[in-house]
Amino acid sequence: MATAVIETGERETYLNREYGIKSWLLTVDHKRIALLYLIGVTFFFFVGGFFALLVRLELLTPAGDLVQADTYNKLFTMHGQVMVFFFLIPVIPAVLGNFLIPIMIGAKDLAFPRINLLSWYLYVIGGCLMAYTILAGGVDTGWTFYTPLSTEFLKTNVITAALAVFVSGFSSIFTGLNFIVTIHRMRAPGMTWNRLPLFVWAHYATSIIQVLGTPVVAIAIVLVALERLFHLGIFNPALGGDPLLFQHLFWFYSHPAVYIMILPGMGIVSEIVCCFSRKRVFGYQAMAMAVLGIAVVGFLVWAHHMFVAGISLYAALIFSLLSYFVAVPSAIKVFNWTATMYKGSITYQTPMIYAFGFIGLFTIGGLTGLFLACLGVDVHVTDTYFVVAHFHYIMVGGTIMAYMGGMHFWWPKISGKLYPEFWGKLSAMIVFIGFNLTFFPQFILGYMGMPRRYWDYSKAPEYQILNVLSTAGASVLAVGYLMPMIYFLWSMRYGKPAPDNPWNAAGLEWMIPSPPSTFNFDEQPVVTWEAYNYDEIKGEVPVAQ
Amino acid sequence: MSDHNSSSEHISSIGSSVAIWLALLVGTALTVGAAYVDLGPFNVVVALAIASIKATLVVLFFMHVKYTHEKLTKMVIATAIFFFLILLVLSMADYGTRLWT
Amino acid sequence: MHNSSVATANIEAHDNPALLHHFATAEQQKDAANLGMWLFLVTEVMFFGGMFCAYLVYRYKYFGDFGSASQQLSIKLGAINTGVLICSSLTVVLAVRAAQLGKRTVLVFWLLATIVLGLVFLGIKADEYAEKFEKHHVPGPSFHYHELLPGQAGLPSTDRRYANPSHAEMYFSLYFAMTGMHALHMIIGVGLFSFLTYFAWRGKYSPDYYTPIENAGLYWHFVDIVWIYLFPLLYLIDRHR
Numbered sequence: 001m002a003t004a005v006i007e008t009g010e011r012e013t014y015l016n017r018e019y020g021i022k023s024w025l026l027t028v029d030h031k032r033i034a035l036l037y038l039i040g041v042t043f044f045f046f047v048g049g050f051f052a053l054l055v056r057l058e059l060l061t062p063a064g065d066l067v068q069a070d071t072y073n074k075l076f077t078m079h080g081q082v083m084v085f086f087f088l089i090p091v092i093p094a095v096l097g098n099f100l101i102p103i104m105i106g107a108k109d110l111a112f113p114r115i116n117l118l119s120w121y122l123y124v125i126g127g128c129l130m131a132y133t134i135l136a137g138g139v140d141t142g143w144t145f146y147t148p149l150s151t152e153f154l155k156t157n158v159i160t161a162a163l164a165v166f167v168s169g170f171s172s173i174f175t176g177l178n179f180i181v182t183i184h185r186m187r188a189p190g191m192t193w194n195r196l197p198l199f200v201w202a203h204y205a206t207s208i209i210q211v212l213g214t215p216v217v218a219i220a221i222v223l224v225a226l227e228r229l230f231h232l233g234i235f236n237p238a239l240g241g242d243p244l245l246f247q248h249l250f251w252f253y254s255h256p257a258v259y260i261m262i263l264p265g266m267g268i269v270s271e272i273v274c275c276f277s278r279k280r281v282f283g284y285q286a287m288a289m290a291v292l293g294i295a296v297v298g299f300l301v302w303a304h305h306m307f308v309a310g311i312s313l314y315a316a317l318i319f320s321l322l323s324y325f326v327a328v329p330s331a332i333k334v335f336n337w338t339a340t341m342y343k344g345s346i347t348y349q350t351p352m353i354y355a356f357g358f359i360g361l362f363t364i365g366g367l368t369g370l371f372l373a374c375l376g377v378d379v380h381v382t383d384t385y386f387v388v389a390h391f392h393y394i395m396v397g398g399t400i401m402a403y404m405g406g407m408h409f410w411w412p413k414i415s416g417k418l419y420p421e422f423w424g425k426l427s428a429m430i431v432f433i434g435f436n437l438t439f440f441p442q443f444i445l446g447y448m449g450m451p452r453r454y455w456d457y458s459k460a461p462e463y464q465i466l467n468v469l470s471t472a473g474a475s476v477l478a479v480g481y482l483m484p485m486i487y488f489l490w491s492m493r494y495g496k497p498a499p500d501n502p503w504n505a506a507g508l509e510w511m512i513p514s515p516p517s518t519f520n521f522d523e524q525p526v527v528t529w530e531a532y533n534y535d536e537i538k539g540e541v542p543v544a545q
Numbered sequence: 546m547s548d549h550n551s552s553s554e555h556i557s558s559i560g561s562s563v564a565i566w567l568a569l570l571v572g573t574a575l576t577v578g579a580a581y582v583d584l585g586p587f588n589v590v591v592a593l594a595i596a597s598i599k600a601t602l603v604v605l606f607f608m609h610v611k612y613t614h615e616k617l618t619k620m621v622i623a624t625a626i627f628f629f630l631i632l633l634v635l636s637m638a639d640y641g642t643r644l645w646t
Numbered sequence: 647m648h649n650s651s652v653a654t655a656n657i658e659a660h661d662n663p664a665l666l667h668h669f670a671t672a673e674q675q676k677d678a679a680n681l682g683m684w685l686f687l688v689t690e691v692m693f694f695g696g697m698f699c700a701y702l703v704y705r706y707k708y709f710g711d712f713g714s715a716s717q718q719l720s721i722k723l724g725a726i727n728t729g730v731l732i733c734s735s736l737t738v739v740l741a742v743r744a745a746q747l748g749k750r751t752v753l754v755f756w757l758l759a760t761i762v763l764g765l766v767f768l769g770i771k772a773d774e775y776a777e778k779f780e781k782h783h784v785p786g787p788s789f790h791y792h793e794l795l796p797g798q799a800g801l802p803s804t805d806r807r808y809a810n811p812s813h814a815e816m817y818f819s820l821y822f823a824m825t826g827m828h829a830l831h832m833i834i835g836v837g838l839f840s841f842l843t844y845f846a847w848r849g850k851y852s853p854d855y856y857t858p859i860e861n862a863g864l865y866w867h868f869v870d871i872v873w874i875y876l877f878p879l880l881y882l883i884d885r886h887r
Contacts, residue, residue: 109668111678177685184617185678186668212628215689219696223823230786232819233812234700240812245703248636249696299631303639315639524670556746557739566736573728573877577721580882588886592878600871607739608867615677618684625688629695633702640703 013416013515028113029518031414034099036120040127041095042485044086047134049478051079056471062464064456072455073140074156078133080143085165086127088395089257092264093175093210094123096406097203099414101179103509103516104197106188106525111181119174126168133160142453144254145220147235147246151227159228162221169214169221172260176210179203188508190527197507197531198287202267205291209256209263209298217253220246244310251302259298261395262362263291265402266333269355272405273337275505276352276541277344280532283336290336293329301326307378316375323373330366334359347541349503350424354405357432361397365390368443383453386446392439404431404484412498416515417491423483431480437473441466504539506532555612565606572599664855676857683861687868690831694872697827701820701879704813711813713796713884718783719821720774724881727770731870734763738863745856750849753859757843760866764836771829778818785819797887821880828876831869838862 010016014031017023024032054075058066067075098116102109110116133139139161141150150158183196183204223234224246233239235246274281281287303311303319311319337359346352368390371377381387404427411419446452450463457463501510508525509516529536576595584591605611610618669675705712741756782790791811798806842862845851851859 107668112682113668115682173689177682177689180685181678181682184681185674208624211685211689212624212692215693216632216696219693223697223700226823232785232823233815234704234819234823238812240704240708240810240816242703242707244639245636245700248639249699252632252696299628300635303635311639312642312645314642314645315635318635318638519668554746557743559740559743562736562739562743566732569732569735570729573725573732576878576882577725580721580878580885583886588882588884592882593875596875596878599874603735603867603871603874607735608864615680617681621681621684621688625691629691629698632692632695632699636699636703637706640706 011513012517013513014518015416015515017518026117028109028117030098030102030110030113030116031516031518033116033120034095035414037090037094037098037123040120040123041087041091044082044127045481047131048079048083048087049481051075051082052474053478055079056474058455059457059467060464060471062456062458062461064458067455069455070140073142073453074138076453077140077142078138081139081161081165082130082134083395084143084257084261085168086123086130088261088399089172090123090168090175092268092399092403092406093179093203093206093260094119094171096199096268096403096410097179097206097264098175100410100509101182101200101203102186103512103520104200104507105183105186106191106508106521106527107182107186108519108521110178111186112178115174116178119171119178122167122171122174126164126166126171129160129164129167133157133164136160144250145224145246146250147224147227147243148237148241151224151235159225162225166218166221169218172210173214176207176214179207180211183207188525188527190525192527194284194288195527195529195531196288197267198270198281198284198291199264199267201288202263202270202291205295206260206263208292209260209295212299213253213256213260216249217257220249220253223249244306247306247309248303251305252299255302255305256295256298258391258394259294261399263294265358265362265399265406266291268402268406268409269337269358271505271507272351272355272409273340274532274534275409275503276349276355277341277346278534278537278540279340279344280530280534281336282339282342283332284531286332287336290329290332294326297322297326297329304373304378307375308382320373320375324370327366327370327373330362334363334366345540348425349408349541350419350421350428351405351409353425353428353432354401354408357428357435358398358401358405361393361401361435365393365397368393381446383451384446385442385450385452388452389439389442389446392442396439397435401431401435404428407484407488409503410509411488411491412502413509413514413516415488415492415495416498416513417495418498418502419484419491419495420487423487427480427483427487430476430483434473434476434478434480438470438477439473441469441473445470503541504537506534506537555609557606557609561606565602568602569599572602672854679857679861683864687864690868690872694824694827697820697824698875698879701824704816704820705879705883708810708813708816709883710795711809712817713887714793714809715783715791715814715817715821716881716883717796717885718778718781718793719881720777721881721885723770723774724877727767728873728877730763730767730770731873734760734767735867735870737763738866742856742860742863745846745851745859746853748853750846750851753846753851754843757839757846757859761836761839761843764832764839768829768832768836771825775822778822783814783818785815785822789815789818791815796884824876824880828869828872831872835862835866835869838865 014029024036027033054067055072058064058072058075064072098110136157139156139158141154141158145158145162183200226232227234227236233241235241235243237243270281270287301319301323303315304323307316368386372381372387372390408419408424411417445463445466448463450457450460498514500513503510512520572595576592579591579595580588604622610622665672665675669678737756737759741753741760744753744756778784782788791809791814793809793814795807795809839862842859846859
């Protein structure tokens with residue numbers, strides 16, 4: 001394949017085309033922007049992780065002896081806000097989505113490259129606002145900003161935190177908008193909707209949620225800020241306001257937001273499972289429709305976060321029923337991944353280990369979500385560690401596992417280097433073990449009645465042993481996350497150069513060099529094959545590098 | 546595909562634009578007039594119905610949706626309206642039933 | 647696994663300096679920009695939608711008090727403003743038409759007309775806000791409200807019931823939030839159109855490339871539609887009493 005060559009005789013790639021800080025900060029290349037995001041999300045992952053560490057250290061003993069109560073409130077709030085808004089929501093779309101979507105559809109870039117760069121700057125500005133909030137003492141509203149606590153009673157930096165979330169929300173909106181237009185308008189000839197990789201379908205569904213949902217939380221936060229500044233009373237019961245109105249507006253976004261967090265992960269898992277089973281996905285149409293179904297039905301269930309908050313019983317019944325429906329498309333996906341693997345030729349490289357982890361842990365997380373959708377159970381376990389365990393199974397056991405799997409799968413393409421497979425497998429196992437040790441005890445704790453957001457449980461010292469296990473698990477998990485950071489960086493300098501297609505995988509991204517050249521393709525591809533054409537691809541997955 | 550004015554975009558005629566403009570003004574007058582008539586709970590229904598007709602005229606004619614070849618534009622608009630209504634309807638499912646026994 | 651590739655001749659790039667490198671044709675670029683603007687309007691629908699939801703909830707709960715507060719607004723000014731915006735939508739349509747026909751001076755004229763009408767709207771709004779400020783109807787520490795509920799004026803003075811001031815304050819909170827947000831969008835629109843007027847005067851737009859005019863027009867029409875709903879909802883509650 002003819003490729004451009006730069007002065008030193010090397011092949012031109014998106015990495016060596018231009019050097020210097022300006023060429024990165026003013027880039028409109030979707031691949032460079034993806035790496036800019038990678039730096040940002042990794043930084044915030046450490047920040048959020050640091051807060052988690054302090055929370056878990058406090059919970060080692062029943063007494064509140066590490067920090068004061070107000071400080072503890074700030075710790076779990078900052079952990080939640082940083083992790084949700086600055087890590088989980090952007091991570092897969094802004095890093096892997098940005099990098100891969102144009103290539104996967106055969107385009108040179110996203111539809112709006114400059115808006116893509118703007119999205120990154122909005123993310124950075126939001127991040128700076130959040131960093132300021134932290135340095136100025138943090139916020140203790142809980143990540144959910146519930147009123148009237150956030151509007152009337154707290155002296156902490158609620159408005160700057162709200163502003164940080166507001167600005168980063170626009171980053172999310174513009175990314176979603178960009179993806180939708182790109183997928184509709186920039187597909188190469190022959191790349192029909194039914195030939196799109198499921199990774200692209202998943203990001204399409206995610207983008208719909210970002211565009212429809214984020215503005216509602218934006219206005220909710222604006223109203224909180226206005227109320228705080230001008231004492232408007234929209235959410236203040238003393239002035240006739242209803243705190244639940246804030247919750248309705250907040251959760252209208254924040255429930256679909258959890259699907260923003262999981263759908264891209266599901267897209268990654270589809271790619272990995274097909275490659276490492278050497279098989280076309282089972283039920284392509286169902287898989288594509290399922291991600292759309294999750295996106296749509298996900299908008300109909302938000303008040304299941306409010307069952308005990310004071311909504312009417314009839315509304316609770318409606319939302320409980322709707323919440324059961326949303327499990328159906330998710331379950332379809334789990335069954336179809338399993339059916340894809342059946343009679344496949346399975347190998348267990350690192351990405352596949354993460355994909356297996358995702359499927360199992362997401363299933364547990366999703367099922368416990370159904371427990372919570374049942375009103376009777378929810379009354380018992382709401383606001384306990386059961387809920388905390390449920391959502392961490394999905395967000396950490398699901399999303400982060402998928403992210404790690406995706407990073408390993410596409411690392412050769414992104415960096416042009418191979419990561420060390422032994423260390424990859426080892427880290428994946430450590431993550432899996434550490435994860436379960438951290439969060440499984442929390443299901444039990446929650447069922448036993450330990451409330452969340454409590455800094456002191458000395459009235460119930462029987463909770464301690466499970467808390468100690470959980471904290472121990474967290475340290476193991478931390479090791480499992482640090483290792484890839486180390487060996488990915490190591491591989492950039494010392495790793496073996498990666499071939500175009502180290503996994504013998506299907507998909508346009510594997511038909512161009514690793515790393516890609518700036519404009520992705522020398523000539524516009526014309527697609528004449530179906531997705532996941534593993535029946536046509538010769539060869540097995542190469543054995544561990 | 547020709548290079549000059551490659552778009553097969555519809556160019557609005559001055560006549561039709563003025564006609565829609567007049568319709569919108571008439572609708573405004575009707576809305577104000579209807580507000581002074583006691584229709585009980587239907588006052589708000591009439592007001593919203595007239596507003597919706599006006600909005601539809603703006604979308605179809607001024608925003609050229611009637612003349613576009615893109616089915617996608619209509620899907621996008623329908624989606625926005627649908628989810629906006631979901632927000633309102635399901636929220637009112639709570640507020641409207643709070644006082645039920 | 648090598649695809650037979652089609653070299654894109656990209657003849658259009660030479661003819662059309664406005665064509666960006668990652669698009670194959672000008673039509674693709676135009677369609678992308680158009681879809682992008684519609685999607686942005688979707689986000690605006692949901693953004694204002696949250697406030698409409700809040701309004702719906704409280705109007706349902708405090709209907710009488712809202713009716714009383716609504717009567718404090720001037721229907722005359724509200725109706726005039728509605729007319730002003732409708733006229734501005736017409737001028738936008740005529741501006742797009744001028745761009746499509748390549749008539750530069752006509753385009754500049756209609757763009758300026760739109761800006762003027764937008765400023766008229768904002769001026770009238772400012773006047774309304776000033777009046778609210780004078781009557782102490784601005785929510786916050788200086789809020790004071792002592793007005794009758796609708797339909798009470800005909801009753802003997804001992805039977806007359808007054809509106810709940812807290813609920814009236816709720817109405818005004820929503821009034822300022824919603825019309826304020828709308829006015830902010832108008833200001834942005836006026837700014838946008840100012841840029842467009844400058845570029846149009848400089849000859850940047852032609853029948854081959856008038857996408858920014860068209861898309862800014864979509865934005866302007868949307869802001870008009872928001873007002874089309876705000877006017878009856880805020881100004882015309884229970885006016886027959």
